[in-house]
Amino acid sequence: MKNLIVGGGLLGLCTAHALVSRGEEVMLLERQKDAGDETSFANGGMLTPSMADPWNSPGVGWHVLRSIGDDSAPMLVRPQAFPSLISWGIEFLRHSVRxxxxxxxxxxxxxxxxSLDETRKLRESLGLEYAVGTRGTMKVFRDQKTMRAPLALARMLEQQGMSYRVLDRAQVLEVEPQLEPIADELVGGLHFTGDESGDAHLFCRALAEDVGTRGANLRFGVEVKRLIANNGKVSGVETKEGGFTAERVIVAAGSYSTPLLKAVGLHLPVRPAKGYSITIDGSELDCDLPTIPVVDQGLHAAVTPLGQRIRVAGTAEFTGFDTQIRLARIQNLLALLEGLYPEIAVRMNRERIDPWAGLRPMSADGLPFIGSAHLQGLYLNTGHGALGWSQAMGSGKLLADLICGESPEIDSAPYRADRIRPPKAPRESKTAKPMR
Ligand SMILES: Cc1cc2nc3c(=O)[nH]c(=O)nc-3n(C[C@H](O)[C@H](O)[C@H](O)COP(=O)(O)OP(=O)(O)OC[C@H]3O[C@@H](n4cnc5c(N)ncnc54)[C@H](O)[C@@H]3O)c2cc1C
Structure with missing residues (x-):
């Protein structure tokens, strides 16, 4: 096999798509039964260059310290996660320098x-259906002070070509009339006209079907136990079903990329940042539904319309690989929904919401790892944190360009995967089962 991808979430599938489009032979191994069933399953649904700022903004350390043990805090660290966060946390704080x-x-x-440009092109060329929204996204504010930092960010990104509008209260309501019941509480908003939204899971399914019909070998229900490394070279993977050899192994396993790479001596500074969502069937509500994603910056949360469904997603919790759904965090999302759309909150049946939790693969410096990583034959496409949906198509294309020796359309240097520490002495692993 020429290219073996570990992981069938957004990043693995977009990589598969980009490679297949270049005529490359691809096998993808995914432990779940279908595409996009882990972190790419029920995320916030927003494609937001406007929210490109990493979470480690200046002063973040103080916020995190204050959150310890506070279930209502937007960003929360659980004590059991401390040991795994020490070196990562130091890097996270080091990168919060302005x-x-x-x-x-x-x-x-x-x-x-x-990435958003590439997503649009793909949607148009393949006619993909994934509950697309093209009206942009909007941040709303209840006081001028909260608006200051997002406005400064918007001005900074405007220099790179981002378009946005500063809205007064009346203009906020023109963009989203469903906010009328809370109009008196709002002072204004920011409308990011170039952003989009859509259901990442539907996108994953559609993309899997496309790459499958174009020759990629997608294997679901296959868990990679370890990467096979010998003499500084990765030559395949070992699974319960036996070994698979490959010229290139591409790790796109989200937060689980870190333990996979540790076994070959690479310490990937990516840790799971758990987030939650609830999905509500709007067709049962008998009222007008939201028409554009609305973000509450303070809660790190958003309400996104996805066709007839409403997705409320956000909050961040460092709690290792625990994906258990905690009621207190779901309550935070319900409170956000109630605060923005009281009429929906009153009408919905709380027994029928779909709660979900996923692990964002969060890098310490706020940027993903895309490219080759110290060991010959090893490539990464992971660490996209809260922006994996927004950056998936672009990351897949960038990695495929690097792999195939083509000139990338954007500068690949900031995302280099070899910025992680090289292994002291590359570890070797034995193959227990026959190779294919
Ligand atoms: C609450 C929440 C809201 C979010 N909202 C947004 C948003 O609005 N916009 C945005 O851009 N991003 C958002 N994100 C982030 C985005 O969802 C993630 O960055 C993205 O899904 C990561 O994709 P991935 O392919 O790296 O990981 P995953 O989707 O987790 O895919 C990795 C895959 O690898 C598989 N895998 C792992 N280990 C193995 C193994 N050993 N063998 C075989 N398979 C393996 C897993 O089963 C999984 O399917 C949000 C995330 C959360 C949690």
Whole structure:
């Protein structure tokens, strides 16, 4: 096999698509039964170059410290996660220095804009259906102070070509009339006209079907146990079903990329940042539904219309690989919905909402890892954190360009995968089962 991809979420599938489009032979191994069934399943649904800023903004350390043990905090660290967060946390804080934060924001924006363009092109060429919204996204504010930082960010990204509008209360209501019941509480908003929205899971399914029909070998229900590394070279993977050899192994396993790489001596600074969502069937509500994603910056949460469904998603919790759904965090999302759309909150049946939790693969410096990574034959496409949907298509294309020796359309340097520490002595692994 020429290219073996580990992971069938947004990043693995977009990589598969880009490689197949270049005529490359591709096998993709995914442990779940179908495409996009982990973190790419029920995310916020927004494609937002406008939110390119990494989470480690200047002053983030203080916010995180204050959150410890507070279930209502938008960003929360659970004590059991401390040991796994020490070295990662130091890097996370080191990158919250303003100059680094701004550099990462610009690079993240460049990738997200490129990616959104590629997503649009693909949608048009294949006629993909994934509950697309093209009216942009909107942040709304209840006081001028909360608006300051998002406005400064918008001005910064405007220099890179982002379009946005500053809205007064009346203009907020023109963009989203469904906010009328809380109009008195709002002072204004920001409308990011170039953003989009859509259901990432539907997109994954559609993309899997497309790459499958174009020759990629997608294997579901196959868990990769370890990467096979010998003499500084990765030559395949080992699974319960036996070994698979490949010229290139591309790790796109979300947060689980970190343990996979650790076994070959690479310490990937990516940790799981758990987030939650609830999905409500709007067709049962008998009222007008939201028409554009609306973001509450303070809660790190958003309400996104996805066709007839409403997705409320957000909050961040560092709690290792635990995906258990905690009621208190769901309550936070319900409170957000109630605060923005009281009429929907009154009408909906709380027994019938779909709660979900997923693990964002969060890098310490706020940027993903795309490219080759120290060991010959090893490539990464992971660490996209809160922007994996926004950056998926662009990341897949960028990696395929690097792999195939073509000139990337954007500067690939900020996302280099070899910025992680090289292994001290590349570990070797034995193959227990026959190779295919
Ligand atoms: C609450 C929430 C809201 C979000 N909202 C947005 C948003 O609005 N916009 C945005 O851009 N991003 C958003 N994100 C982030 C985005 O969802 C993620 O960045 C993205 O889904 C990551 O995709 P991935 O392919 O890297 O990981 P995943 O989707 O997790 O895919 C990795 C795949 O690898 C498989 N895998 C792992 N280990 C193995 C193994 N050993 N063998 C075989 N298979 C394996 C997993 O089963 C999984 O399917 C949100 C995330 C959360 C949690």
């Amino acid at each position: 100059s680094r934060y701004e550099r990462a924001t610009r690079a993240s924006y460049a990738l997200a804009t490129y």
